[in-house]
Amino acid sequence: MHIVVCIKQVPDSAQIRVHPVTNTIMRQGVPAIVNPYDLFSLEEALRLKDKFGGKVTMLCMGPPQAEDALRKCISFGADDAVLVTDRAFAGADTLATSYALAAGIAQIAREQAVDIVFTGKQTIDGDTAQVGPGIAKRMGLQLLTYVSRIVETDFENRSITVERRAEGGVQVLKTTLPCLITMLENTNELRFATLPAMIHAAGYPVRKWNKEQAGIEDVGKIGLKGSPTVVSKVFGPTPRSEKAEMLDLEISNLRDVSLNLLQKIFTRHPTLEADLLMKEPS
Amino acid sequence: MNAPATPATSAAPAKKPAGRAGRNLELPEHLKAYKGVWVFIEHERGHVHSVSWELLGEARKLADVLGSAVGVVVLGGPDEPLEKFAAEAFTYGADKAYIVHADVLQGYRNEPFTKGLTDLVNKYQPEILLLGATSMGRDLAGSVATTLLTGLTADCTELNIDPTSRALAATRPTFGGSLLCTIMTLAYRPQMATVRPRVLAMPQAQTGRGGEIVQETLEMVESSIATKLLDFIADANSNKINLPYADVIVSGGKGMKNPENFKHIFELARVLGGEVGATRPCVQAGWVEADRQVGQTGKTVRPKLYIAAGISGAIQHRVGMESSDVIVAINTDPNAPIFDFAHYGIVGNAMQVLPALTQAFAYHLSLRAKRVA
Numbered sequence: 001m002h003i004v005v006c007i008k009q010v011p012d013s014a015q016i017r018v019h020p021v022t023n024t025i026m027r028q029g030v031p032a033i034v035n036p037y038d039l040f041s042l043e044e045a046l047r048l049k050d051k052f053g054g055k056v057t058m059l060c061m062g063p064p065q066a067e068d069a070l071r072k073c074i075s076f077g078a079d080d081a082v083l084v085t086d087r088a089f090a091g092a093d094t095l096a097t098s099y100a101l102a103a104g105i106a107q108i109a110r111e112q113a114v115d116i117v118f119t120g121k122q123t124i125d126g127d128t129a130q131v132g133p134g135i136a137k138r139m140g141l142q143l144l145t146y147v148s149r150i151v152e153t154d155f156e157n158r159s160i161t162v163e164r165r166a167e168g169g170v171q172v173l174k175t176t177l178p179c180l181i182t183m184l185e186n187t188n189e190l191r192f193a194t195l196p197a198m199i200h201a202a203g204y205p206v207r208k209w210n211k212e213q214a215g216i217e218d219v220g221k222i223g224l225k226g227s228p229t230v231v232s233k234v235f236g237p238t239p240r241s242e243k244a245e246m247l248d249l250e251i252s253n254l255r256d257v258s259l260n261l262l263q264k265i266f267t268r269h270p271t272l273e274a275d276l277l278m279k280e281p282s
Numbered sequence: 283m284n285a286p287a288t289p290a291t292s293a294a295p296a297k298k299p300a301g302r303a304g305r306n307l308e309l310p311e312h313l314k315a316y317k318g319v320w321v322f323i324e325h326e327r328g329h330v331h332s333v334s335w336e337l338l339g340e341a342r343k344l345a346d347v348l349g350s351a352v353g354v355v356v357l358g359g360p361d362e363p364l365e366k367f368a369a370e371a372f373t374y375g376a377d378k379a380y381i382v383h384a385d386v387l388q389g390y391r392n393e394p395f396t397k398g399l400t401d402l403v404n405k406y407q408p409e410i411l412l413l414g415a416t417s418m419g420r421d422l423a424g425s426v427a428t429t430l431l432t433g434l435t436a437d438c439t440e441l442n443i444d445p446t447s448r449a450l451a452a453t454r455p456t457f458g459g460s461l462l463c464t465i466m467t468l469a470y471r472p473q474m475a476t477v478r479p480r481v482l483a484m485p486q487a488q489t490g491r492g493g494e495i496v497q498e499t500l501e502m503v504e505s506s507i508a509t510k511l512l513d514f515i516a517d518a519n520s521n522k523i524n525l526p527y528a529d530v531i532v533s534g535g536k537g538m539k540n541p542e543n544f545k546h547i548f549e550l551a552r553v554l555g556g557e558v559g560a561t562r563p564c565v566q567a568g569w570v571e572a573d574r575q576v577g578q579t580g581k582t583v584r585p586k587l588y589i590a591a592g593i594s595g596a597i598q599h600r601v602g603m604e605s606s607d608v609i610v611a612i613n614t615d616p617n618a619p620i621f622d623f624a625h626y627g628i629v630g631n632a633m634q635v636l637p638a639l640t641q642a643f644a645y646h647l648s649l650r651a652k653r654v655a
Contacts, residue, residue: 093433094424094427094434094436095427095428095431095432095433095434098428124579125456126436126456127436127437127455127456127578127579128424128434128436128437129420129424129436130420130423130424130427130434130436131424132424133392133420133421133423133424133425133428134424134425134427134428136392136425137396137424137425137428137429138428142392142393142508142509143392143393143421143425143509144509145392145417145420145421146417146421161512163515164417165417166326166390166417166418166514167324167326167331167416167417167418168326168327168516168517169326169327169514169515169516169517170514170515170517171389171390171511171513171514172511172512172513172514172515173391173509173510173511173512174509174510174512175508175509175510176508176509185572186572227433228431228432228433228467228469228470229433229434229435229465229466229467230307230433230465230466230467230468231463231464231465232444232451232464232465232466233463233464234456234461234462234463234464235461235462235463235464236461236462243621243622244609244611244620244621244622244623244624244625244626244627245625245626245627246616246621246626246627246628246629247626247627247628248629249628249629249630249635254630254634254635254638255638255641255642257628257635257638258635258638258639258641258642259642259646261610261626261628261639261642262642262643262646264626265587265608265610265626268607268608268625269586269587269607269608271586272586272587272607272608273650275529275586276530276554276555276643276647277647277650277651279529279554279555
């Protein structure tokens with residue numbers, strides 16, 4: 001079984017700077033990690049490999065330093081890693097990103113056919129959850145998002161059955177391979193990297209592909225040029241004009257402050273008290 | 283609140299975006315025919331998801347600015363009450379409903395729904411297409427946008443029409459909510475956006491308001507679809523956490539110090555008949571279930587009463603709850619940002635204040651209940 005897991009390297013902290021001219025995010029100087037949602041997909045891929053044998057190939061699009069994120073995944077047990085990196089990819093939105101990653105997966109599939117592609121549910125920096133569906137659509141893969149459990153994988157008959165988190169319930173879906181899966185968070189626990197694995201990962205030659213090596217045929221479809229969405233402005237949230245009315249604990253006791261607060265709440269929201277009286281304490 | 287230093291201010295109108303050479307920012311002639319604002323109506327097991335009505339209220343406003351009509355797309359199985367959903371959509375501001383009944387549309391699956399929605403868009407050419415940022419809406423929106431090769435902006439918190447370009451100006455938090463950005467799709471149609479449940483207010487239904495129903499068909503046979511829906515296991519109502527639509531939420535942050543102290547939160551929520559919420563760090567530390575997370579990467583809520591205990595008020599949390607009617611904050615730090623947008627604040631130890639509040643509410647409500655009885 002050959003599984004490709006797509007990951008993104010994301011900034012770990014909230015220290016963000018924005019390029020004054022292009023309004024794109026400047027990542028320099030911010031500690032970077034593997035997008036946490038991607039690790040649930042990585043663990044699920046490694047479990048399938050444990051069960052069926054085969055190979056897990058990591059794929060990432062990003063700047064050269066994103067190879068650190070790929071090495072991290074090698075230390076957990078991934079077999080190979082490809083970093084698609086080219087200045088031409090800069091400024092990509094989700095549509096352009098799915099094009100570049102789909103091209104990379106197609107290139108990896110030329111070396112060995114791919115059975116399952118995993119992506120994270122979403123990233124913690126972009127939060128769009130669009131790239132996984134985008135890759136699936138571009139490659140004609142069956143799409144299984146928000147998977148909470150892989151029920152059964154029948155590699156002989158090339159089918160897979162999963163539970164998918166939907167609004168108000170769980171869908172049980174069966175589909176054919178190849179497919180693309182995004183795992184829901186907290187559905188598994190990532191294994192530990194052993195010391196020998198970490199040493200192996202530190203010296204692992206991550207393959208770096210530029211746009212030609214990644215099989216990109218049309219540069220109009222990647223990076224800023226290939227992105228239909230345009231960031232017209234980036235700004236901080238507007239401060240509220242009024243600050244909180246503070247209730248001082250030092251001049252009266254806790255009970256009086258609490259009762260005083262209740263009166264203020266019910267005065268501000270006249271129907272709330274009736275609503276609360278309608279409710280049975282759960 | 284210390285807003286991060288940014289090059290643009292929120293007050294300034296959206297300027298012509300900075301493009302790079304060779305980037306097409308002009309709408310091509312053939313796409314100018316795209317007119318109207320559409321909402322995809324999400325339904326499951328006989329019920330329309332409220333997010334569809336919330337979107338419809340917003341779609342009506344956008345269409346009024348553009349001077350165009352509001353359309354809804356209702357896809358489903360042969361026996362599903364799609365016409366009833368359409369009639370309800372008319373009361374929330376829709377002018378036209380595009381309905382497709384088909385065997386392959388019984389229960390949500392990506393492939394037939396993507397084709398159903400994409401075909402309608404190609405035929406009727408709406409300029410804006412809105413979907414709920416739910417597990418269905420996000421799954422579908424990403425596939426449809428990629429099929430149509432157009433722009434999609436996820437999880438918007440505000441939708442406007444840019445006065446200069448007449449394009450959809452979709453504002454969303456970025457980087458976990460530390461910043462906001464306004465995104466436009468200038469040279470492609472339709473302009474797509476998703477909005478999470480409870481971000482937009484529920485519109486008032488206008489009873490008696492009608493509209494036009496357009497019945498369409500979907501050319502797709504079951505044998506051509508690889509993915510089969512074997513079963514749908516509905517959540518048991520009793521243990522379901524429904525944060526987005528809760529009237530009262532009591533939330534805890536890292537200031538609660540440890541998971542045991544969350545009992546104070548649960549107790550107050552119990553007395554108020556409300557739900558328990560939490561910040562991302564508490565969920566990441568495993569103190570409470572992920573379904574309780576309020577914020578940009580969790581749930582968006584707009585309860586009547588939101589009590590935040592031991593929560594500093596990071597922007598990632600703020601964007602998920604600032605539309606609450608009344609916000610009460612309890613924090614030991616008088617300079618915590620939460621006091622900048624709460625309505626009432628108490629500087630104090632949540633482990634002492636929460637039990638006192640619980641007692642006060644329990645006392646007050648029991649007194650009132652007696653009087654009502």
